[in-house]
Amino acid sequence: xxxxxxxxxxxxxxxxxxxxxxxxxxxxxxxxxxxxxxxxxxxxxxxxxxxxxxxxxxxxxxxxxxxxxxxxxxxxxxxxxxxxxxxxxxxxxxxxxxxxxxxxxxxxxxxxxxxxxxxxxxxxxxxxxxxxxxxxxxxxxxxxxxxxxxxxxxxxxxxxxxxxxxxxxxxxxxxxxxxxxxxxxxxxxxxxxxxxxxxxxxxxxxxxxxxxxxxxxxxxxxxxxxxxxxxxxxxxxxxxxxxxxxxxxxxxxxxxxxxxxxxxxxxxxxxxxxxxxxxxxxxxxxxxxxxxxxxxxxxxxxxxxxxxxxxxxxxxx
Amino acid sequence: xxxxxxxxxxxxxxxxxxxxxxxxxxxxxxxxxxxxxxxxxxxxxxxxxxxxxxxxxxxxxxxxxxxxxxxxxxxxxxxxxxxxxxxxxxxxxxxxxxxxxxxxxxxxxxxxxxxxxxxxxxxxxxxxxxxxxxxxxxxxxxxxxxxxxxxxxxxxxxxxxxxxxxxxxxxxxxxxxxxxxxxxxxxxxxxxxxxxxxxxxxxxxxxxxxxxxxxxxxxxxxxxxxxxxxxxxxxxxxxxxxxxxxxxxxxxxxxxxxxxxxxxxxxxxxxxxxxxxxxxxxxxxxxxxxxxxxxxxxxxxxxxxxxxxxxxxxxxxxxxxxxxxxxxxxxxxxxxxxxxxxxxxxxxxxxxxxxxxxxxxxxxxxxxxxxxxxxxxxxxxxxxxxxxxxxxxxxxxxxxxxxxxxxxxxxxxxxxxx
Numbered sequence: 184x185x186x187x188x189x190x191x192x193x194x195x196x197x198x199x200x201x202x203x204x205x206x207x208x209x210x211x212x213x214x215x216x217x218x219x220x221x222x223x224x225x226x227x228x229x230x231x232x233x234x235x236x237x238x239x240x241x242x243x244x245x246x247x248x249x250x251x252x253x254x255x256x257x258x259x260x261x262x263x264x265x266x267x268x269x270x271x272x273x274x275x276x277x278x279x280x281x282x283x284x285x286x287x288x289x290x291x292x293x294x295x296x297x298x299x300x301x302x303x304x305x306x307x308x309x310x311x312x313x314x315x316x317x318x319x320x321x322x323x324x325x326x327x328x329x330x331x332x333x334x335x336x337x338x339x340x341x342x343x344x345x346x347x348x349x350x351x352x353x354x355x356x357x358x359x360x361x362x363x364x365x366x367x368x369x370x371x372x373x374x375x376x377x378x379x380x381x382x383x384x385x386x387x388x389x390x391x392x393x394x395x396x397x398x399x400x401x402x403x404x405x406x407x408x409x410x411x412x413x414x415x416x417x418x419x420x421x422x423x424x425x426x427x428x429x430x431x432x433x434x435x436x437x438x439x440x441x442x443x444x445x446x447x448x449x450x451x452x453x454x455x456x457x458x459x460x461x462x463x464x465x466x467x468x469x470x471x472x473x474x475x476x477x478x479x480x481x482x483x484x485x486x487x488x489x490x491x492x493x494x495x496x497x498x499x500x
Numbered sequence: 501x502x503x504x505x506x507x508x509x510x511x512x513x514x515x516x517x518x519x520x521x522x523x524x525x526x527x528x529x530x531x532x533x534x535x536x537x538x539x540x541x542x543x544x545x546x547x548x549x550x551x552x553x554x555x556x557x558x559x560x561x562x563x564x565x566x567x568x569x570x571x572x573x574x575x576x577x578x579x580x581x582x583x584x585x586x587x588x589x590x591x592x593x594x595x596x597x598x599x600x601x602x603x604x605x606x607x608x609x610x611x612x613x614x615x616x617x618x619x620x621x622x623x624x625x626x627x628x629x630x631x632x633x634x635x636x637x638x639x640x641x642x643x644x645x646x647x648x649x650x651x652x653x654x655x656x657x658x659x660x661x662x663x664x665x666x667x668x669x670x671x672x673x674x675x676x677x678x679x680x681x682x683x684x685x686x687x688x689x690x691x692x693x694x695x696x697x698x699x700x701x702x703x704x705x706x707x708x709x710x711x712x713x714x715x716x717x718x719x720x721x722x723x724x725x726x727x728x729x730x731x732x733x734x735x736x737x738x739x740x741x742x743x744x745x746x747x748x749x750x751x752x753x754x755x756x757x758x759x760x761x762x763x764x765x766x767x768x769x770x771x772x773x774x775x776x777x778x779x780x781x782x783x784x785x786x787x788x789x790x791x792x793x794x795x796x797x798x799x800x801x802x803x804x805x806x807x808x809x810x811x812x813x814x815x816x817x818x819x820x821x822x823x824x825x826x827x828x829x830x831x832x833x834x835x836x837x838x839x840x841x842x843x844x845x846x847x848x849x850x851x852x853x854x855x856x857x858x859x860x861x862x863x864x865x866x867x868x869x870x871x872x873x874x875x876x877x878x879x880x881x882x883x884x885x886x887x888x889x890x891x892x893x894x895x896x897x898x899x900x901x902x903x904x905x906x907x908x909x910x911x912x913x914x915x916x917x918x
Contacts, residue, residue: 199896466907
């Protein structure tokens with residue numbers, strides 16, 4: 184059901200949200216695979232995949248409250264935006280649109296039928312199925328998560344924040360060692376220079392049986408049966424996703440600097456994540472559990488922790 | 501009593517699954533390697549980016565959460581009613597199952613209601629299930645994975661527990677509504693992202709192409725959800741949320757089609773659109789109910805009462821059930837509206853009309869109940885009976901395959917979109 188639920192930070196167990204935003208006037212739709220909160224301006228941003236739009240709500244929005252601003256129309260280029268990040272420092276919004284194979288950049292306060300100020304798109308960019316965007320305003324980086332045609336292009340494509348047009352990424356974190364084969368939301372911690380990724384599955388995602396409303400050409404049932412064998416049910420608990428942490432300076436086929444994963448973590452298929460650096464917590468939204476988990480990892484927000492790891496030392500828990 | 505114990509047992513087991521961190525599940529060796537620290541790359545690459553040295557350790561590991569929010573109980577979504585066999589089936593998109601109740605189930609107590617059967621488990625291949633339809637002649641129940649699975653799965657009336665489906669039919673991603681036309685031997689399936697209705701043979705299975713598809717700019721289909729094949733009037737009736745955007749393939753397996761003329765997305769009002777039962781391709785609807793007087797607000801599941809010429813709508817966005825004249829069109833107001841605090845309607849997703857017993861069923865997504873009203877009820881009325889899939893005080897978290905989050909430090913809130 185399309186809705187935005189607000190939970191108290193300390194909520195625990197089977198708890199109802201404090202507040203729910205939903206209904207026709209909100210313009211929300213399904214496939215909200217990204218959202219971002221603009222703390223200085225007390226607003227949050229949501230993409231609307233099924234109406235090609237970007238919505239801005241006040242921070243405490245609830246009920247059937249309409250958005251403060253809507254970016255939609257012929258000048259926008261938006262087709263099916265699925266993910267979003269806001270940069271309150273440079274007053275920009277970054278919108279990942281897999282149907283356009285692009286990242287669109289708008290002014291933070293844009294409203295209505297407006298053209299993007301920059302568009303990252305094209306062969307050089309390697310952008311295909313953009314699953315996530317995050318921005319680091321300190322180091323001027325735009326981090327995009329994407330599923331490419333090969334494992335080598337399925338991972339993080341890191342651009343300069345102001346890149347425009349068909350520009351090659353400055354770094355690509357992808358490959359078998361990353362295990363980033365099926366993943367969604369990305370968050371960046373500019374202070375500690377770290378990128379967090381919600382990895383839903385460590386297996387490469389097979390093609391869907393349909394292309395638009397037609398059965399995919401050359402796609403036989405037997406092939407799909409075979410694909411199902413190597414892609415276990417998403418609700419099979421042996422398919423463990425994880426939260427991975429990389430350095431913003433990483434490049435190539437490199438494993439994460441840190442992970443949260445394993446049976447105690449309860450993580451099955453985390454697709455969403457958010458950082459609460461003030462409380463030293465990582466929040467992971469998990470479609471496999473159909474809920475979310477919060478991890479108290481204050482060490483992740485201390486530079487000395489990452490320095491000691493880089494020196495081969497594993498700090499005691 | 502035995503079934504009640506079984507149901508309670510299943511709920512407790514689910515609670516345990518969610519709460520116990522799946523301690524007994526072995527970790528994949530591949531995933532294990534991630535935390536064992538196998539970094540062998542050089543420290544600098546040719547582009548000036550850094551890579552960890554061979555000495556680098558991997559931090560973190562198998563860390564238990566300090567808090568977790570999830571709902572251990574089923575949440576009703578789609579609904580189908582078989583008055584001939586006195587059965588009602590409802591899909592559970594939260595814990596991924598189908599619950600089958602006696603038609604006369606429910607009461608006014610706060611006790612949980614015992615289902616006759618509960619189909620759930622990995623073998624069922626149910627994911628985030630939505631629409632449901634029942635076949636009273638062949639004793640089969642159909643449901644569809646709206647997400648995580650892209651298939652219709654079919655079970656027998658006798659199915660129970662972790663059972664393999666009788667057959668499965670692959671359908672496009674984001675398929676939501678189902679309706680059988682037994683006289684025609686056809687199954688209708690709505691698909692949100694394609695703004696389409698696909699018609700398949702009733703027994704189609706595997707990767708079988710649809711017999712015909714209603715799709716295109718003239719159809720008025722906009723984020724379609726509920727569907728009914730009304731064989732008495734030879735019509736297909738569809739409810740729409742009002743979202744529309746051009747479909748362009750977006751997966752990594754599909755090429756970017758830059759030749760396609762760009763048409764921007766738009767927000768329209770919710771609507772009900774009606775087509776000839778044999779419609780195919782880019783056809784205009786015969787009738788459309790849409791406008792501010794309709795009160796339609798994220799119209800979800802629908803049912804057609806062909807006997808009384810009415811359409812019932814689960815009106816999710818304002819916690820109501822609307823009833824329209826079947827031949828209504830334009831900005832028509834509903835002829836009845838069940839709405840208000842006495843109704844206990846909270847986020848209705850499914851609705852089913854029982855003309856044989858003069859009742860109307862509502863599947864609530866917003867709490868753990870289904871409500872049974874008299875068929876002609878209107879206004880702020882109390883339900884005749886309530887079916888509960890959880891204790892009366894159980895909260896509903898309201899997640900549907902959520903895949904994003906944001907943190908609001910000012911309010912100390914975690915925001916989660918579905």
